[in-house]
Amino acid sequence: MKATCWFDKHDVRVERVPDPEIRNPRDAIVKITSTAICGSDLHLYNGFIPTMQAGDILGHEFMGHVVEVGEGVTKISAGDRVVVAFPIACGGCFFCKRETYSLCENSNPNAPMAAKLWGHSPAGIFGYSHLLGGYPGGQAEYARVPYADVGTIKVPEDMTDEQVLFLSDILPTGYMAAEQGNIQPGDVVAVWGAGPVGQFAIVSAYLLGAERVIAIDRFPSRLRLARERAGADTINYEETDVHEALREATGGRGPDVAIDAVGMEAHAPALVHAYDRVKQALMLESDRPYALRQALLAVRNGGTVSVAGVYGGLIDKFPMGTIVNRALTVRSGQTHVQRYMQPLLERIRRREIDPTFIITHRLPLDQAPAGYRMFLQKEDDCEKVVLKP
Ligand code: NAD
Numbered sequence: 001m002k003a004t005c006w007f008d009k010h011d012v013r014v015e016r017v018p019d020p021e022i023r024n025p026r027d028a029i030v031k032i033t034s035t036a037i038c039g040s041d042l043h044l045y046n047g048f049i050p051t052m053q054a055g056d057i058l059g060h061e062f063m064g065h066v067v068e069v070g071e072g073v074t075k076i077s078a079g080d081r082v083v084v085a086f087p088i089a090c091g092g093c094f095f096c097k098r099e100t101y102s103l104c105e106n107s108n109p110n111a112p113m114a115a116k117l118w119g120h121s122p123a124g125i126f127g128y129s130h131l132l133g134g135y136p137g138g139q140a141e142y143a144r145v146p147y148a149d150v151g152t153i154k155v156p157e158d159m160t161d162e163q164v165l166f167l168s169d170i171l172p173t174g175y176m177a178a179e180q181g182n183i184q185p186g187d188v189v190a191v192w193g194a195g196p197v198g199q200f201a202i203v204s205a206y207l208l209g210a211e212r213v214i215a216i217d218r219f220p221s222r223l224r225l226a227r228e229r230a231g232a233d234t235i236n237y238e239e240t241d242v243h244e245a246l247r248e249a250t251g252g253r254g255p256d257v258a259i260d261a262v263g264m265e266a267h268a269p270a271l272v273h274a275y276d277r278v279k280q281a282l283m284l285e286s287d288r289p290y291a292l293r294q295a296l297l298a299v300r301n302g303g304t305v306s307v308a309g310v311y312g313g314l315i316d317k318f319p320m321g322t323i324v325n326r327a328l329t330v331r332s333g334q335t336h337v338q339r340y341m342q343p344l345l346e347r348i349r350r351r352e353i354d355p356t357f358i359i360t361h362r363l364p365l366d367q368a369p370a371g372y373r374m375f376l377q378k379e380d381d382c383e384k385v386v387l388k389p
Pocket residue numbers: 038039040041042043169170173192193194195196197198216217218219222237261262263264265266267268290291307308309310311333334335383
């Protein structure tokens with residue numbers, strides 16, 4: 001089959017690789033009809049996630065038709081159309097029973113490696129380094145899906161791929177980011193990053209009762225999308241002082257909830273950016289936390305900072321003092337996708353959410369390398385790339 005393989009920093013190629021096979025009774029093989037490139041893939045593309053190996057198959061947002069199931073699979077069968085959740089979860093362990101699927105303690109065969117870095121290991125993830133299991137990903141023609149009964153949701157034939165594809169990751173991610181903000185009716189929510197995750201965080205914040213959402217980014221096309229399709233007010237951080245603008249919008253107090261939908265490669269217009277870039281390059285800090293720092297300082301006293309952006313390791317100049325002295329709550333996590341797929345599918349059916357508005361580019365799988373370049377540079381107003389195998 002054809003698959004998108006990582007070779008090195010900024011070197012991704014579509015190669016011929018062996019077809020996946022059932023290896024475990026709870027596996028299914030899915031023939032992929034649609035897949036997408038995630039902001040998390042850019043952290044791999046830019047070389048910031050350790051333990052990638054040349055030839056690793058990328059991709060963790062995918063859907064398609066089941067072509068084969070192992071004998072232990074009971075809920076889906078060949079011919080079913082399914083969306084696959086990006087975290088791999090067994091469904092039966094301590095964490096899965098609590099619906100915290102991205103913490104599954106049975107799905108990462110390289111758990112000791114992850115525990116060395118983070119103290120304990122989280123779940124395995126498709127196409128996301130050997131640290132997180134070394135599972136071949138879904139930017140390919142086929143994928144093997146472990147624990148297939150837990151990690152898939154069947155989708156009705158009358159819904160299009162584009163309507164349901166993002167149930168695999170970024171729609172639940174934006175939703176969980178808003179949910180973890182514990183938004184109360186009337187709240188003002190600020191969202192850093194108007195990428196796909198930020199757009200869905202905005203939409204979700206309104207669904208959960210926010211009165212006003214303010215999106216922060218620097219790309220005019222992304223800010224326009226946040227205004228016109230997601231209903232946010234916007235701040236271009238290259239033109240406006242974010243802290244001041246947020247104070248002004250909230251009577252001096254600051255937003256009730258701050259959502260980081262940027263992650264470890266934040267960009268900053270100021271000197272501090274050079275500082276973080278140098279430290280990141282010298283491996284003195286692994287992540288650039290500019291947006292996160294700003295969110296922590298801007299949120300109101302007693303507010304919540306919900307971190308959907310991915311961080312890999314260590315950050316520097318983390319303002320712990322503001323958390324303690326202003327009684328902030330910080331929440332985060334890789335998304336517990338399996339918990340949100342069914343309720344969000346129903347919201348799409350009821351037309352409370354139309355996730356298709358973020359798609360700007362549709363490419364054949366063969367053009368995945370161009371898709372990565374375009375999504376990284378935000379060329380041609382790129383917001384989200386869908387690949388068709
Ligand atoms: P993206 O790269 O398309 O979007 C990131 C946006 O942040 C860009 O528009 C960029 O201009 C903006 N940005 C950069 N620096 C900024 C700053 N200082 N202030 C404000 N905005 C800034 O990526 P995406 O697909 O939207 O993903 C966003 C983040 O969410 C990534 O870190 C990704 O890894 C993470 N993610 C997490 C999960 C999860 O399970 N927690 C799932 C999916 C994605």
